[in-house]
Amino acid sequence: MSKVIYPGQTIGIIGGGQLGRMMALAAKEAGFRVAVLDPAMDSPCGQVADIRIVAGYEDQEALAELAEVSDVITYEFENIDYAGLKKVMEYAYVPQGAELIRITQDRRIEKTEIEKAGVPVAPFTIVETVEDLHRGIEQLGYPVILKTARGGYDGKGQLKLTSEGDLHEAQTIVESVPCVLEKIIPFTTEISTIIHRNAAGESYILPIAENIHVNHILHQSIVPARVTNAIEKKAELAAKAIAEHLDLIGTLAVEMFVVEEDLIINELAPRPHNSGHYSIEACNVSQFHQHIRAICGWPLRKPRLWESSVMVNLLGQHVVPATNQLAKHPEWSLHLYGKHEAKENRKMGHITIMTDDMERTLFELEETTIWS
Ligand code: ADP
Ligand code: MG
Numbered sequence: 193m194s195k196v197i198y199p200g201q202t203i204g205i206i207g208g209g210q211l212g213r214m215m216a217l218a219a220k221e222a223g224f225r226v227a228v229l230d231p232a233m234d235s236p237c238g239q240v241a242d243i244r245i246v247a248g249y250e251d252q253e254a255l256a257e258l259a260e261v262s263d264v265i266t267y268e269f270e271n272i273d274y275a276g277l278k279k280v281m282e283y284a285y286v287p288q289g290a291e292l293i294r295i296t297q298d299r300r301i302e303k304t305e306i307e308k309a310g311v312p313v314a315p316f317t318i319v320e321t322v323e324d325l326h327r328g329i330e331q332l333g334y335p336v337i338l339k340t341a342r343g344g345y346d347g348k349g350q351l352k353l354t355s356e357g358d359l360h361e362a363q364t365i366v367e368s369v370p371c372v373l374e375k376i377i378p379f380t381t382e383i384s385t386i387i388h389r390n391a392a393g394e395s396y397i398l399p400i401a402e403n404i405h406v407n408h409i410l411h412q413s414i415v416p417a418r419v420t421n422a423i424e425k426k427a428e429l430a431a432k433a434i435a436e437h438l439d440l441i442g443t444l445a446v447e448m449f450v451v452e453e454d455l456i457i458n459e460l461a462p463r464p465h466n467s468g469h470y471s472i473e474a475c476n477v478s479q480f481h482q483h484i485r486a487i488c489g490w491p492l493r494k495p496r497l498w499e500s501s502v503m504v505n506l507l508g509q510h511v512v513p514a515t516n517q518l519a520k521h522p523e524w525s526l527h528l529y530g531k532h533e534a535k536e537n538r539k540m541g542h543i544t545i546m547t548d549d550m551e552r553t554l555f556e557l558e559e560t561t562i563w564s
Pocket of ligand 2: 346459
């Protein structure tokens, strides 16, 4: 049963990080009220929400309290408690459902579902025992990458294996948690496709981003991605196929590897994605606005890119140098998420630059030496 949620009603968000904050800001523009559940009192989203429920994500009483004050419930990350969300669905309106969470929080299930949607993933095997690991390496051959099935992000929970010398460390991981083992893909480019879909089955894809990672953490997203029209078309078809297979409502980010003229799906995220932040300035509808429209049963807007753009992440170590150079860069749209501790490699904010000369803008970013 789908519903229309109107301004003045309350959107409840599970998770109070930057994605929740930017969702909340988009929602508040249209006059929605926002409630957030997060263990931190002063979370990035808590700072802009109307109602804060300070408790763990798996706290049943807190989830019930969130449901009590909210007319619709969404989430800003996939590592929430699946059973808890199922329970909430018994008495609250959760249009995205819990299935998407069950699938995307476990790489074993996620990869299997992507294949079922008819789109290719990197050759992989499921590794739950040391024997599985040996068999997997034999089957796939070095180099491979071992990823914990659950809970990884920004390259955490991953180990690259290039020879037998890496086996010992891999075994230690495998002995403690289930994993998947993947063939390393010699990609030319990484891209991501963000698709939104509402309960009426209407769906749109944002302009495709080209993603540059440094130390497994997203560094830059360049839009439009510098890929051929054929790749663009393939990426859109793949995202549509997966969204339909999963009966998507809300947002799905699809990370992909481009290998010459082929595409391989890397992973999914059932929520707004770091590579879509550029859309706040550079599109007529941001990924956060479109997400709110989708879960509130509003018609979706056809995305349009105003100008090419690049988004650069600000990690803990970049905040002070970037702030020191602000005065020289009126073209920077600065976003800081309100996190107090600027820890090394922690995502603290980002900058978006719209440009009619991407090569020059990328060169100028290098020249600032903030990220080098
Ligand atoms: P996370 O959840 O940390 O984002 P990903 O699976 O997206 O995990 O891996 C992070 C990054 O590591 C990818 O964006 C890509 O650059 C690299 N990577 C992951 N898997 C592979 C692979 N099979 N082949 C080559 N590079 C990979
Ligand atoms: Mg990833």
